[in-house]
Each structure stands twice: as C-alpha cells, then as structure tokens.
Amino acid sequence: MGIFSRMTDIINSNISALLDKAEDPQKMIRMIIQEMEETLVEVRSSSARVIADRKTAGRRLERLSEEAHEWESKAEMAINKGREDLARAALAEKREVEQEVNLVESELKELDGHLNHLSEEISQLQTKLNDAKAKQKAVMMRKASVEHRMKVKRQTHRAALDDAFAKFEHFERRMDNLEGQVEAMDLGMDVKSDLKSEIDALANDDAVNDELERLKAKLKTKVSEKDQ
Template sequence: MGIFSRMTDIINSNINSLLDQAEDPEKMIRLIIQEMEDTLVEVRSSSARVIADRKAANRRLTQVQAEADSWEEKAKLAISKGREDLARAALQEKQAIAEEVTVVEAELKATDEHIGQLNDEVAQLQQKLSDAKAKQKAMMMRTKTVESRIKVKRQMHREALDSAFQRFEHFERRMDTLESQLESMDVGRDVPPDLAAEINALEDDERITDELERLKSEMKGEGAKDSQ
C-alpha cells in the first residue's frame, strides 16, 4: 500500500509532518517522491485517454452537425418542390440529430472540465514533487555536511591521539635513557656486601698465613744456629 492512496492525499499532504514523524526521513522522502512520480504517470495516462475521448467526441459533433445541416437543406429542397410532407420528414430527422448534437456538446463540455481539473491536479502534483525533490536535495546536502564535519572531527581527534602517543613514546625513550645511565653508574657495584667482605677476609687470611710461615721459617733458622 502506498503512502498516498488518492490524488487529493498527495495535494493536501504535509511533507514536513510526514518527515518529522518518520524514523528514517531519508527513506521516507524517497518513498514519497516515488509515490508522487508513479501517481503523476497514472494521471498523465488518464489525461491522455480523456483527451483522446474528447477528440473522438469533437469529430462526432462535427459529423452530426453536418448531418443536421444536410437534412435542413433537404427540407428546403422539398419545400421548393411543393413536397411539404418530405420537408416535414427531413426536419424530423434534423430534430433527432439536433438532440444528439446536444448530448455530444454536453459530453464535450464535461470532458473539457475534466481535462481542466486534471491539468490543475497535474500542476499541483508537479509542484509537490518539485518541493519534495528540493527537500531531498537539502536533506542530502545537510547529511553530507554533517558527515564531513564528523570526518574532520575524527581526523582532529586522531591527530591529537597520534600526537599524544608520540609524546608518550618520546617520554618512554627518555626514561629508558635515564635508567640506562643510572644502571651504568652501578656497574661493578652490584656485588653483595657480605661476599665482598668474605673475599677481603680471605685475602687478609692469606697474608697472615704468609707472614706466619715467614716467621716460622725464621725461627727455625735461629734455632739451628743455637744448637751449633
């Protein structure tokens, strides 16, 4: 089922209200335009049929008027020949045709009114369609503008994040350098204090042992001299 069910629905429609109520205005405006274009095709097709009917009725009117004029001429001829009876019969035929002329003329008048109404409706529908397309264009431009602004903002945020990450990486590299410098200052100083003391004690003990051996050797030498 279409958005609009009759021509008057389209002409009297409030497009803005329809769009305000729609969950997806862009989809709604596309459907409205499609409905209007389809209806416009139907109305123009109907107008073409009515115009064709008018042309046929106009040809018929010309034909019956010619027949009426012909019977009148025949009536005149009969009168001139003294045949009033034939003249009366001819005028009866003319009268019958005159009634048909009246019917065809009324038909033409109604057809002209119908065509005029269709022309007005087509004009109003065309205006509605133009308005709808203008709204669609404005909506597309607005959507494009909003999308462009969002893209720019995202780009700005991305650049800001990239800059922040770069600054953070630079800070990390600087901290790594400082930590490396600090570690280099501690090279050779990472031997546990107790172990260093033990090694020093061993060195001291070795010197004492050497000194002790020296003294023993000297004392042995002196003892040997005394025994002689």
Template sequence: MGIFSRMTDIINSNLNSLLDRAEDPEKMIRLIIQEMEDTLVEVRSTSARVLADRKTATRRIERLQEEMAGWEEKAKLALSKNREDLAKAAIMEKNAIGEEVMAVEKELSALDEHIAHLHDEVDQLQQKLTDAKAKQKAIIMRSQTIESRMKVKHQVNRDTLNEAFTKFERFERRMDNIEGQIEAMDMGRDNKTQLADEIAALKEDENINAELNRLKAEMNAEKQS
C-alpha cells in the same frame, strides 16, 4: 477516482512533516518521489484517453451538424415543391439531431472540465515532484555531510588516541632512560665496596700482626731476663 484521490493526497501532503516523522527520511522521500512519478504516468495515460474522447466527441458534433444542415436543405427543397408535410418531417429530423448535438456538446464540455482539472492537478503534482527532488538532494547532501563529519570525528579521536599512546611511550622511554642512568651510576659500586673492605681487612690484619709481634717480643724479653 483512485488516481485522483491518491494524487490529491500527495499534493496536499506536507513533505516536511512527513520527513520529520520518518525514521529514514532518505528512504521516505525516495518512496514519495516514486509514488509521484507513478501517479504522473497514470494521470498522463488518463489524460491521453480523455483527449482522445474529446476528439471523438468533436468529430461527432461536426458530423451531426452536417446532418442537420442536410435536413434543413431537404426541408427547403420540400417547401419549394409545395410539400409542406415533407418539410415538417425534415425539420423534425433536424431537431432530433439538434438534441443529440446538445447532448454531445454537454459531454464535450464535461471532457473539457476534466482535462482542465487534469492539467491543474498535473501542474501541482509536477511542482511537488520538483520540490521533493530538491529535498532529496538536500537530504542526500546532509547525509553525506553527517557521514563525513563522523569519519572526521572518528579520525580525530583515533589521532588523539594515537597521540596519547605516543606520549605514554615517550614517557615510558624517559623513565627507562632515567632508570638506566641510575643503574649505570650503581655499576661497579659493589666491586669498589668489596675492594675497600678487603683492603681495610688487610690493614686490620697488619695491626693485629704488629700487636702479636709486640707481645711475642715482650715475652721473649721477660724470658731472657
């Protein structure tokens, strides 16, 4: 009964509900499929034993029916010899075997019901197994799709980040170029300023010397007069 109880639980289970509640649907459905396949092996093994029992019961009925026919012939022979007492004994043996035949026929009927039940359960379980394998493929494909999307997303994020770094590097390069241009414009400016200052100082010295010479000349003129 354990096999049939477990098989019935599997058949009556809602795969979608089980998978929705599972933390790892892929692992869950793999375990369900394994359970179904193991149950199918057990049920088929049980079916083989039941079918063997049915064949045994069928052969027993055939043998008992042959015995009944034999006792009936013996009863007829006894009557033909005017041995009614032996005929009655033969009929009693036949009837006893007939009761045994009826018992075996009931057993055979129960075996037929059992076999029919097994066939029905196996058909349902096989259908469930087919559905489960289909869902397994769908789950694996969905898992692979999600994994691929995650890889693409990571790649896109990495590309975006790389692009941002590239833009930043280009911006830095532009700033370096501008600063370089400014520094280039300032190059030599200090030297020019220093030269101009020196020239201006010379001119100033020239003016001072001229003024000094003028004063000297005036003083010499005063002395001579």
C-alpha cells in the same frame, strides 16, 4: 486507493512533517518521490485518454452538425418542391440529430471540465514533486555534510589520540633512558665494593698479626727478665 484519492493525499501532504517524523528521511523522501512520479504517470495517462475521448466527441459533433444542416437543406428543398410532408419528415430527422448534438456538446463540456481539473492536479502534483526533489537534494547535502563533519571529527580525535600516545611513548622512552643511566652508574659497584672489603680485611689481618707479634715479644721480654 484510487489514483485521484492518492493524488489528493499527495498534494495535501506536508512533506516536511513526514520527513521530520521519519527515522530515515533519505529513504522516506525517495519513497515519496517514487510515489509522486508513479502517480504523475498515471494521471498523465488518464489525461491522454480524456483528450482522445474529447477528440472523438469533437469529430462526432462536427458530423452531427453537418448532418443537421443537410436535413434542414433537404426540408427547404421539399418546401420549394411543394412537398410539405417531406419537409416535415426532414425537420423531424434534423430534430433528432440536434438532440444528439446537445448530448455530445454536454459530453464535451464534461470532458473539458475533467481536463481542466486534471491539468490543475498535474500542475499541483508537479510542483509538489519539484519541492520533494529539492528537499531530497537538501537532505542529501545535509547527510553528506554530517558525514564529512563526522569523518573530520574522527580524524581529529584519532590524530589527538595518536599524538597523546606518541607523547606518552616519548615520555616512557625518556624514563627508560633515565633509568638506564642510573642502572649504568651502578654497574660494577658491587664488584668494587667486595674487592675493597677483601683488601680492607687483609689489612686488618696484618695489623692484628703485628699486634699479636708485639704482645708475644713483650711477654717474652718479661719472662726473660724474671729468669735473670
């Protein structure tokens, strides 16, 4: 693609539409700006060459104009000297120089038109570049804002999770404490229960033995009464 075709495409392009379609707007606008800057450098270089050509043509036109004026002066001198033949020859030379002057003037006119066109193109391209840089700044600010908001949300969510975990751990600790208190109340209960059972068993045994002795005594009394 030629420089001017590329420049025209850039000037006519809709940067906002390109960014809307881009998967990575930041990368896309960097590429757009780089393309614009490179094109602007090329266009300015081309303009510099045209300006140099115009200066060369301008100096040539000046020399030709002086030369045409000299031939006319020589023709006048020849007429004054009665040499009409030399006057004709001088005027013929002047005519050839004037034809060349006309060509150089046409060249200058084309160069001026080309420079005006380049100046307009550069102005439009510079405006487009400024717009792209402004959009780049906006994109970067939006990206930074989104990243900051994401960071804040992550921190908020993390803080909420940490708080939830802390509350859950606190609840578990309370439950552990309550369970510990209940289990502490049961400590030694089995030992006391077994001891009580044994003591009660001994008491029951004594009662049974007393009752047994009582019955034996009763029976012995009855036997003694029968023998009498």
